[in-house]
Amino acid sequence: MKSGLKRVAVTGVGLVTPAGIGATPTWKTVCAARATAATDQDLAGLPVTFSCRIPNLDAATIPGQTPWRHDRYTRLALLAAREAVADANMDTSSWGDTRVAVILGSAAGGITTYEQQHAKLLTAGYGSISPLTLPAFLPNMAAGQLAIELNVRGPSLHTATACASGATAIMTASQLLRDDLCDIAIAGASDCMVTRMCTAAFAKMGALSRRNREPEAASRPFDTERDGFVLSEGAGVLVLERSADAAARRARPYAMLDGCAATSDAHAVTAPDPEGQGLHRAIQLALAEAGATAGDVDHVNAHGTGTLLNDRIEAGVLSRLFAETAPSVTSAKGTLGHTMGAAGAIEAALTVLTLGHGLAPPTANLTTVDPAARSLNLVLGAARPQRMGLALSASSGFGGHNAVLAFGRAE
Structure with missing residues (x-):
């Protein structure tokens, strides 16, 4: 396993x-395998009329003086980042010229603002649209607003690799730390693609579950009855710092980010490589950077979307790589739905919590395991206590993007 001064520690989590x-309600719900999908009145009249929405979200909970200026995805990023920084026991007012970086990912940026303002332009004309449209819509604005909110003066940037965006952001942050380009990194992702246009577009592609009469049972990763993913929203943010710096301030890390890798399928825009070669290689590269082998892996937080192709191909990759060791495997999407660009960051945070708690969460709605996944050590029914030394979080996205993060247990 990796050792030395350049290990990256995870010292804060926000969800x-x-x-x-x-993080606490999310962790409890995921461990309870309680699905969050429900009928969504905003989607009435579309082929798919349900989604996973964040409960009890209102402007009063959003940090800053002018939350109404932000798109929903920026608001979620601000909330998650505030929790992560507080969890890491950091005082942002003292940062000044401290070398702090912000790296946030998103698949669609402020798509809610864009759709709302475009509708106004079409129905009421130029005079009706907001002058804040672009500052709210541009994908980099969550990173920019977070830098302003947290007084961050180091690098701030946006990553966009579709549903792998969050994992890509965390990987980028770890590289900045290892290259000594910052001392603290606030990294993660946010997405709010539960809109009429996005829902209609995904439905047109045949990517979404059509279980309108039983939405709570719709997201079924690795299940024989799966028929597509459930559109969701959310944000996940980690605080990363070099392990030596964390130790110097007596921080207690959740885990160590010991290895990362990214690959491309070079196959198709919306379909994964049939053999999963890109994902296979990303896992191998992440393990190599961590100084580990497949035999060292105790747990895998799979991408596990609940689509016919992804689950079959991903199961095949995991079955081949871990044929002799059978680490526990889970997917949070049965509970949370698919949070799109935020998924990699949310699932990285859950992987970190899995290591910290020594508890592998189950996959919600997984009742009959697909034949392609029967060789996997899937966590079914209830959360499973398990001592773990190394856990992987795997993400993939349209465009053929793959990103894998290897987390080691904090000593």
Whole structure:
């Protein structure tokens, strides 16, 4: 396993998901395998009329003086980042010229603002649109607003690799730390693609579950009855710092980010490589950077979307790589739905919590395991206590993006 001064420690976690605002309610709901999908009145009249929405979200909970200026995805990022920084016991007012970086990912940026303002332009004309449209819509604005809110003066940037965006952001942050380009990194992702246009577009592609009469049973990763993913929203943010710096301030890390890798399928825009070669290689590269082998892996937080292709191909990759060791495997999307660009960050946070608690969460709605996944050690029914030394979080996205993060247990 990796050792030395350049290990990256995870010292703070922040989550905003359909399971609740905060890491604690999210973790409890995921461990209980309680699905959050429900009928969504905003989607009435579309082929798919349900989603996973964040409960009890209102402007009063959003940091800053002018939350109404922000798109929903920026608000979620601010909430998650505030929790992560507080969890890391950091005082942002003292940062000044401290070398702090912000790296946030998103698949669609402020798509809610864009759709709302475009509708106004079409129905009421130029005079009706807001002058804040672009500052709210541009994808980099969550990172920019977070830098302003947290007094960050180091690098701030946006990553966009579709549903792998969050994992890509965390990987980028770890590289900045290892290259000594910052001392603290606030990294993660946010997305709010539960809109009429996005829902209609995904439905047109045949990517979404059509279980309108039983939405709570719709997201079924690795299940024989799966018929597509459930559109969701959320944000996940981690605080990262070099392990030596964390030790110097007596921080207690959740875990160590020991390895990362990214690959491209070079196959198709919306379909994964049939053999999963890109994902396979990303896992191998992440393990190599961590100084580990497949035999060292105790747990895998799979991408596990609940689509026919992804689950079959991902199961095949995991079955081949871990044929002799059978680490526990889970997918949070049965509970949370697919949070799109935020998924990699949310699932990285859950992987960190899995290591910290020594508890592998189950996959909600997984009742009959697909034949392609029967060789996997899937966590079914209830959360499973397990001592773990190394856990992987795997993400993939349209465009053929793959990103894998290897987290080691904090000593």
